[in-house]
Amino acid sequence: MNILVSTDWLAGELGKDDIRIVDASLFLPGTPRDAQAEFESAHIPGAAFLDLPTLADPDDPRPGMLPTKDFMTERxxxxxxxxxxxxxxxxxxxxxxxxxxxxxxxxxxxGKSVAILDGGLIKWLAEGRPTESGMPSPKRGNAVARYTPAQVRTKEDLLANLDTRAEQILDARSAARFSGEEQEPRPGMASGHIPGSRNIPSASFYRADNSMKQGEELRRLFLDAGTDFSRPIITSCGSGVTAAILLAGLELLGKTDVTLYDGSWSEWGLDPATPKATGAAE
Structure with missing residues (x-):
């Protein structure tokens, strides 16, 4: 199974014993939408609600940080x-x-394998495919979480990288947030970006039908931002959510020496001791 699957493919797999569908909808702070209410109103048949904003370490003051293995296993x-x-x-x-x-x-x-539904619920609905309502209570599963820390970068890693520049940093936030022209959505947070990073807004990865760009069209997004495919990459964003889009895009292009800065700008921008840059990328 590829990391992207089509709506046609999923429609043909609905109801198979080993297929599990998970709704991971999340909205930025201040967005007047309720992911759980929308799920209960209409979701892909057989789907379960991940409740992504709460799938985080409740004891960590930084927003949306990765949960413990036990927390992930239980959810x-x-x-x-x-x-x-x-x-x-x-x-x-x-x-x-x-x-x-x-x-x-x-x-x-x-799980045995994990993929993203290309186009999401937006494309599914546009094609007139079935939905169901309510909050399901699935039979308890047996998945056990095993954490791979080498795939995650910390603030300390990023601070060290300021000197070595061994890894490229790609920021998935909007151009206005990256440059510092637009205020951050979280109170008290500085504007700008990590020095030396480059910007590829995550919204640019999607076509009009909500499907993800692929092939040369996808590669061009990275090349136009000055990405060197021969060097390792760290992806970042506001709180580690859209950074995963860049990571997925790079994997689609065959690049796997990519890690994600989980704290992202929510951590970096709130720390008065971290250096910040404004304006366009260097």
Whole structure:
């Protein structure tokens, strides 16, 4: 199973014993939408609600930080996920948050395979495909989380990288947030970007039908931002959500020496001691 699956493919797999569908919708702070209410109103048949904003470490003051292995195991078992499950993650969000759900499932070794539904619920609905309502109670699964820390970068890693520049940093936020022209959505947070990073807004990865760009069209996004495909990459964003889109895009292009800065700008921008840059990329 590829990391992207089509709506046609999923329609043909609905109801198979090993298929598990997970809604990973998430909205930015201040967005007047309720992911759970929307899920209960209409979701892909058989889907479970991930509740991505709460799938985080509750004892960490930084927003949306990765949960413990035990927390991840418990949530995934509640969702009915098994060790042999083929997991399909989708969203109904302008942040395309399914990529974060996909990355987390992969990071913790959940299921036999994990993929993102290309186009998400938006494309599914546009094609007139079926939905169901309510909040399901799936049979408890047996998935067990195993954490892979080498795939995650910390603030300390990023500070060290300021001197070595061994890894490229790609920021998925909007151009206005990256440059510092637009205020951050979280109170008290500085504007700008990590010095030396480059910007590829995550919204540019999607076509009009909500599907993800692929092939040369996708590669061009990275090349136009000055990406060197021969060097390792760290992806970043506001809180580690859209950074996963860049990571998925790079994997589609065959590049796997890519990690994600989980704290992202929510951590960096709130720390008065970290250096900040404004304006365009260097």
């Amino acid at each position: 995934c078992q509640q969702l009915g996920l098994d060790a042999e499950s083929r997991i399909i993650v989708y969203d109904n969000s302008p942040t395309h948050s399914a990529a974060r759900g996909w990355w987390m499932m992969r990071l913790y070794g959940i």
